[in-house]
Amino acid sequence: MDYLIIGQGLAGTLIGYRLEQAGHRVHYADAAEQTAASSVAAGVINPITGRRFVRSWRIDELLPEARELYAQLENTLGVRLWHDLPLIRTLFNRGEQNDWLSRGGDPGYAQYLDDTPNLGSLPELTYPAFSYVGVRQTARVDLRRLVQTFRSRILATGRFTASVIDYGALPPGYDRYIFCEGWRARYNPYFNYLPHGGxxxxxxxxxxxxxxxxxxxxxxxxxxxxxxxxxxxxxxxxxxxxxxxxxxxxxxxxxxxxxxxxxxxxxxxxxxxxxxxPTVRDRRMLLGRHPQHPELYIFNGLGTKGASLAPLGSKWLYDLLERGIPVPAEVSIDRFSDQGAG
Ligand SMILES: Cc1cc2nc3c(=O)[nH]c(=O)nc-3n(C[C@H](O)[C@H](O)[C@H](O)COP(=O)(O)OP(=O)(O)OC[C@H]3O[C@@H](n4cnc5c(N)ncnc54)[C@H](O)[C@@H]3O)c2cc1C
Missing domain, CATH: 3.30.9.10 (D-Amino Acid Oxidase, subunit A, domain 2)
Structure with a gap:
């Protein structure tokens, strides 16, 4: 099949890569003068977030998928993307300390919490804080390098067009179009009925x-x-x-x-x-096929956690495209079917 991916940030790169690996012809278009969130992000993968120390949604499934896909991309592109890096965070007072300790009693949390982290050179380099705890299974993914190296590869093989896509005249000759536009999807007349935030x-x-x-x-x-x-x-x-x-x-x-x-x-x-x-009101990805235009798809809503969400998200979309397997209801755009698609 011939695919056009519109937007080559993290989302476009990962779904395009999966489709290429399956033998499809994939072309990419991206507006070079726009700043992609993927080229600015720290790329932190952090299973425990927020002041309430909440375990990230589906993190037990997301982590193995992320490790595997970024490792494959490292092999294909010949660059290092994944950096295992411990995360130290501070607690501000005894109340926070109690909250943290109570999380440790939950078996779903224990593998991610480190009550006595090795601080390394932290005390020399930073001012003292009330107390320190660690999060395990954290990493940094070099998203900027991923997008740039992938861009060089598709440029070299003539599969990249530097332009903003005109929604009124989609380039002909493709079987399917996948919109991976990040926050600018709010301007897309086909998908602007979805609750894109930013x-x-x-x-x-x-x-x-x-x-x-x-x-x-x-x-x-x-x-x-x-x-x-x-x-x-x-x-x-x-x-x-x-x-x-x-x-x-x-x-x-x-x-x-x-x-x-x-x-x-x-x-x-x-x-x-x-x-x-590219945030969404209910903090879940936006994946799926347009209800009236079966050739149009969207991969969006990666929000603040694209580095960990996108590998599994791209697998779900790939399974829909290749095998007709519905994406999980929580991330399917069908959850907004009452909003009236354009
Ligand atoms: C300051 C900051 C820090 C962050 N830190 C982290 C972090 O530590 N960990 C983490 O997991 N996430 C982090 N994120 C979030 C992460 O960056 C996003 O979740 C992810 O990069 C979104 O990827 P995307 O491909 O959906 O969008 P983008 O990376 O924004 O890519 C969208 C692309 O589509 C192109 N485009 C849009 N419309 C069109 C059109 N009509 N035609 C052609 N091209 C178009 C744009 O130019 C852009 O290149 C951070 C984000 C920011 C801003």
């Missing part, structure tokens, strides 16, 4: 020169994620009210103020990143 996020890249680098991710006021090339990704802000997707001075100040409360070594800011996360 949460803008900004982050900084900082260089700490000759200071020892923390070989852990650290969450305290901001998230510090060590980078392969040295220094840290520091973020991120979160805003549902935005007028554009570019960086703002106010958010840079906000992030730096927080960073100064955490990091005790000198640093310089080397980049300021911004993009919009």
């Amino acid at each position: 949460t803008k996020g900004e982050a900084l890249l900082v260089d700490t020169g000759d200071a020892p680098v923390l070989k852990r991710m650290f969450k305290h006021r901001v998230f510090l994620v060590p980078q392969i090339e040295g220094g840290y990704w520091v973020g991120a802000s979160s805003s549902n009210a935005f007028t554009d997707d570019g960086p703002t001075g106010a958010t840079a100040t906000f992030l730096e103020d927080r960073l100064r409360e955490v990091l005790r070594v000198p640093y310089t800011v080397t980049a300021h990143l911004a993009a919009v996360r």
